[in-house]
Amino acid sequence: MPATLRDTEPMKKIEAIIKPFKLDEVKDALHEIGLQGLTVVEAKGFGRQKGHTELYRGAEYVVDFLPKVKIEVICSDDLAERAVEAITAAARTGRIGDGKIFITDVLDVVRIRTGERGEEAV
Numbered sequence: 001m002p003a004t005l006r007d008t009e010p011m012k013k014i015e016a017i018i019k020p021f022k023l024d025e026v027k028d029a030l031h032e033i034g035l036q037g038l039t040v041v042e043a044k045g046f047g048r049q050k051g052h053t054e055l056y057r058g059a060e061y062v063v064d065f066l067p068k069v070k071i072e073v074i075c076s077d078d079l080a081e082r083a084v085e086a087i088t089a090a091a092r093t094g095r096i097g098d099g100k101i102f103i104t105d106v107l108d109v110v111r112i113r114t115g116e117r118g119e120e121a122v
Contacts, residue, residue, distance in 0.1 A: 009076060009077070009118055010076075010077040010105065011074055011075065011076055011077065011105075011106040011109065011119065011122070012074070012076075012077055012080040012083075012103055012104065012105065012106060013072065013073070013074050013103070013104045013105075013106045014073045014074075014075065014080060014083050014084060014101060014102070014103055015072050015101070015102040015103075016070070016071045016087045016091065016099060016100070016101045016102075017043065017045065017068050017070050017099040017100050017101075018068065018069050018071065018098070018099040019068065019091070019093065019097065019098065019099065020067055020068065020069045022069075022091045023040065023069050023071070025090040025091070026071060026086075026087050027071075028090070029086040029087065029090035030073060030083060030086055030087070032086070033079070033082050033083060034079070035073055035075055035079065035083060037074075038073045039071070039072040040069060040070070040071055040072075041069070041070040042069060042070075043068045043069065044065035044067055044068060045065055045066065046064055046066055047100070048096065066097065074106055075122070080103060084103065
């Protein structure tokens with residue numbers, strides 16, 4: 001009988017916005033704790049960093065949106081804290097703009113090819 005929303009183990013979605021040059025370190029850190037699948041999206045944004053000014057052909061202009069990378073990982077509840085610690089340690093430079101991590105509950109996951117649900121689908 002296929003799993004339903006009520007039968008699945010609790011899972012977390014971890015979204016991390018990081019500096020692009022830290023991607024390989026974060027990927028390796030997640031692999032070391034046993035997470036294999038992740039999604040990476042190129043993004044642009046700003047927080048308190050608020051961008052910076054640049055000079056182009058003698059004209060000064062403001063770069064509001066800075067290049068970032070968004071990483072998304074789905075994992076079991078018991079692995080979530082280790083994943084957050086791994087991302088934090090690998091992505092930290094100690095300077096403004098290191099990024100943010102968002103953790104949300106995931107009700108269910110379905111693997112399209114097989115119909116597997118829950119952690120088996122991750």
